[in-house]
Amino acid sequence: MSDNRIAYWKANLRLLTMCLVIWFVVSFGFGILLAEPLNAIRIGGYGLGFWFAQQGSIYTFLVLIFFYAYRMNKLDRQFDVHED
Amino acid sequence: MTYLVVGATFALYIGIAIWARAASTGEFYVAGKGVHPVANGMATAADWMSAASFISMAGLIAFKGYDASVYLMGWTGGYVLLALLLAPYLRKFGKFTVPEFIGERYYSQTARIVAVICLIVASITYVIGQMKGVGVAFSRFLEVDFEVGVYVGMGIVFIYAVLGGMKGITYTQIAQYVVLIFAYTVPAIFISLNLTGNPLPQLGLGSTMADGTYVLDKLDLILQDLGFAAYTAQKGGTLNIFLLTLSLMIGTAGLPHVIIRFFTVPKVADARTSAGWALVFIAILYTTAPAVGGMALYNLTQTIQTGEIGSPTGNLVYDERPNWFKNWEKTGLLAFEDKNGDGRIQYYNDKNAEFAAKAEAWGWKGNEMTKIDNDIMVLANPEIAKLPNWVIALVAAGGLAAALSTAAGLLLAISSSISHDLLKGVFVKDISEKNELMAGRIAMAGAILVAGWLGINPPGFAAQVVALAFGLAASSIFPALMMGIFAKGVNRQGAILGMLSGLLFTLIYIFWFKGWFFVKGTEMAANTPANWFLGISPEAIGAVGAMINFAVAIAVSKVTAPPPEHIQHLVEDIRVPKGAGAATDH
Numbered sequence: 001m002s003d004n005r006i007a008y009w010k011a012n013l014r015l016l017t018m019c020l021v022i023w024f025v026v027s028f029g030f031g032i033l034l035a036e037p038l039n040a041i042r043i044g045g046y047g048l049g050f051w052f053a054q055q056g057s058i059y060t061f062l063v064l065i066f067f068y069a070y071r072m073n074k075l076d077r078q079f080d081v082h083e084d
Numbered sequence: 085m086t087y088l089v090v091g092a093t094f095a096l097y098i099g100i101a102i103w104a105r106a107a108s109t110g111e112f113y114v115a116g117k118g119v120h121p122v123a124n125g126m127a128t129a130a131d132w133m134s135a136a137s138f139i140s141m142a143g144l145i146a147f148k149g150y151d152a153s154v155y156l157m158g159w160t161g162g163y164v165l166l167a168l169l170l171a172p173y174l175r176k177f178g179k180f181t182v183p184e185f186i187g188e189r190y191y192s193q194t195a196r197i198v199a200v201i202c203l204i205v206a207s208i209t210y211v212i213g214q215m216k217g218v219g220v221a222f223s224r225f226l227e228v229d230f231e232v233g234v235y236v237g238m239g240i241v242f243i244y245a246v247l248g249g250m251k252g253i254t255y256t257q258i259a260q261y262v263v264l265i266f267a268y269t270v271p272a273i274f275i276s277l278n279l280t281g282n283p284l285p286q287l288g289l290g291s292t293m294a295d296g297t298y299v300l301d302k303l304d305l306i307l308q309d310l311g312f313a314a315y316t317a318q319k320g321g322t323l324n325i326f327l328l329t330l331s332l333m334i335g336t337a338g339l340p341h342v343i344i345r346f347f348t349v350p351k352v353a354d355a356r357t358s359a360g361w362a363l364v365f366i367a368i369l370y371t372t373a374p375a376v377g378g379m380a381l382y383n384l385t386q387t388i389q390t391g392e393i394g395s396p397t398g399n400l401v402y403d404e405r406p407n408w409f410k411n412w413e414k415t416g417l418l419a420f421e422d423k424n425g426d427g428r429i430q431y432y433n434d435k436n437a438e439f440a441a442k443a444e445a446w447g448w449k450g451n452e453m454t455k456i457d458n459d460i461m462v463l464a465n466p467e468i469a470k471l472p473n474w475v476i477a478l479v480a481a482g483g484l485a486a487a488l489s490t491a492a493g494l495l496l497a498i499s500s501s502i503s504h505d506l507l508k509g510v511f512v513k514d515i516s517e518k519n520e521l522m523a524g525r526i527a528m529a530g531a532i533l534v535a536g537w538l539g540i541n542p543p544g545f546a547a548q549v550v551a552l553a554f555g556l557a558a559s560s561i562f563p564a565l566m567m568g569i570f571a572k573g574v575n576r577q578g579a580i581l582g583m584l585s586g587l588l589f590t591l592i593y594i595f596w597f598k599g600w601f602f603v604k605g606t607e608m609a610a611n612t613p614a615n616w617f618l619g620i621s622p623e624a625i626g627a628v629g630a631m632i633n634f635a636v637a638i639a640v641s642k643v644t645a646p647p648p649e650h651i652q653h654l655v656e657d658i659r660v661p662k663g664a665g666a667a668t669d670h
């Protein structure tokens with residue numbers, strides 16, 4: 001594997017790790033493990049933990065996927081491994 | 085009215101089928117890889133959202149409250165894994181089926197066949213539920229026999245799936261998505277508006293009602309007053325909730341009928357965004373569902389508990405029950421038994437000993453709503469909220485769209501693995517494209533017949549098998565795919581032993597509590613939290629199976645010969661988008 005491709009893959013893994021940490025924190029963290037204490041904070045009628053479990057985590061997932069796609073498209077061009 | 089709406093949607097699906105016929109195997113398996121990412125996202129959403137998502141999920145949320153969050157997070161979080169870890173690389177690989185990737189990456193026909201078996205078992209168990217959903221929707225809304233309903237459904241799927249393959253299915257699924265999302269959100273908006281004055285159900289659930297209290301606070305209060313646990317409180321064990329969410333996520337990412345949808349887009353970059361679009365379209369329904377569930381439960385308790393709890397006149401008189409109540413009693417989804425003979429309906433938690441004692445003093449002799457089916461929360465919702473007839477017709481068409489679109493996606497996954505993986509890959513390697521296309525169509529027709537037959541004669545375990553489908557996908561397919569991309573050193577022996585050990589562990593754990601091959605009476609232990617290992621339910625065990633798969637595969641690969649050079653090059657190649665066009669030439 002050429003150096004360029006190794007660097008590209010490393011950059012991808014860094015980005016991936018960051019995204020997966022956020023994925024884990026909003027769902028398993030805020031929505032499950034920390035739901036109880038977070039429910040003390042209220043947004044409207046929702047306890048924050050409950051909101052993350054039934055609404056917030058889904059919105060975060062959405063943002064994450066588009067953020068990842070956007071950053072990867074940039075990486076693809078930066079390392080010149082994009083299609084066409 | 086219902087006939088008209090359902091008939092019109094069916095005519096639309098058939099029209100699309102005739103317009104989008106498949107002429108080559110590429111079109112039949114992956115729609116010629118020419119589907120726009122947004123269109124593919126919409127089709128994926130319809131493919132993914134089954135009769136269970138449309139009809140059953142809101143009811144699950146209503147009766148489980150916070151604990152049902154596992155389904156909401158599990159069935160959406162999987163798309164993050166799909167978009168980040170699998171879809172772009174599998175698209176770069178550029179072939180037709182999931183077993184094909186596993187077979188080539190692990191240079192082994194055995195691995196490919198193991199993957200085919202997992203795929204067929206997972207998909208068939210899933211498709212039974214869809215066919216049942218079609219029959220149920222027909223029999224309840226159109227008052228025809230359950231079986232006639234399944235036959236009509238089979239006929240419709242037959243026309244567009246056999247003719248059009250992936251191409252026909254994709255374009256029909258787009259139409260089906262529009263029908264189903266409209267049918268789901270319209271009643272939800274009406275109900276949210278009625279209850280809270282806020283037209284957005286997502287915000288309505290967090291808003292106040294006419295009396296100034298928040299919907300969720302009110303729900304907590306009502307449920308506790310009736311002896312139930314609070315709506316927003318956690319009831320199950322944390323470890324089980326954690327693992328169930330994880331199992332559903334990796335199971336979602338490993339379900340073949342979802343993965344193959346990402347083979348249809350033109351470019352690698354499109355596979356990434358397409359998963360995002362799929363989640364956009366899924367999230368519209370999934371973020372509405374909590375409001376539908378919570379508000380339907382509120383309406384239900386308000387209908388039954390008309391006055392103060394414990395007062396002799398606080399409960400609804402049975403003879404004065406509303407029309408929808410009578411209608412749904414006929415179907416058996418609602419059942420009432422006047423246990424204390426007072427002619428009124430008492431709905432409360434009689435399993436709560438403390439509260440049951442209090443209820444006893446009021447002259448209540450047990451919960452009299454002996455059956456409230458989960459499905460009622462969506463199906464009867466428009467009637468409970470007194471919405472016009474056309475909304476009810478729309479819900480019927482939406483339920484059918486959800487069931488048919490998922491069934492078609494599953495049937496395609498099954499038929500392509502038979503014609504492409506087994507026939508072309510293993511038995512008749514030199515089959516011509518024309519014959520393979522014909523074999524694909526025959527396999528599809530056969531799969532429809534089997535699915536229809538199983539839908540009409542559902543095996544006793546039909547309700548149990550969803551755990552099996554997700555367990556299989558999570559413990560065998562997902563780890564094999566992920567390691568295939570991210571762990572260059574995992575070799576044939578590692579992958580096969582990993583898949584088998586993950587699979588066997590998961591199967592044995594499920595069968596241990598649910599009976600060997602789901603045969604009643606062969607359970608090794610009762611299926612109760614006290615018996616589960618560390619409180620992990622059979623539904624949640626897939627995540628543990630996946631960890632075993634990863635561990636075994638990596639350990640075995642360490643002590644055996646590394647994969648050959650050309651396989652390592654293959655892995656390096658799928659990691660970069662460049663050159664994806666060439667890979668599509670077969």
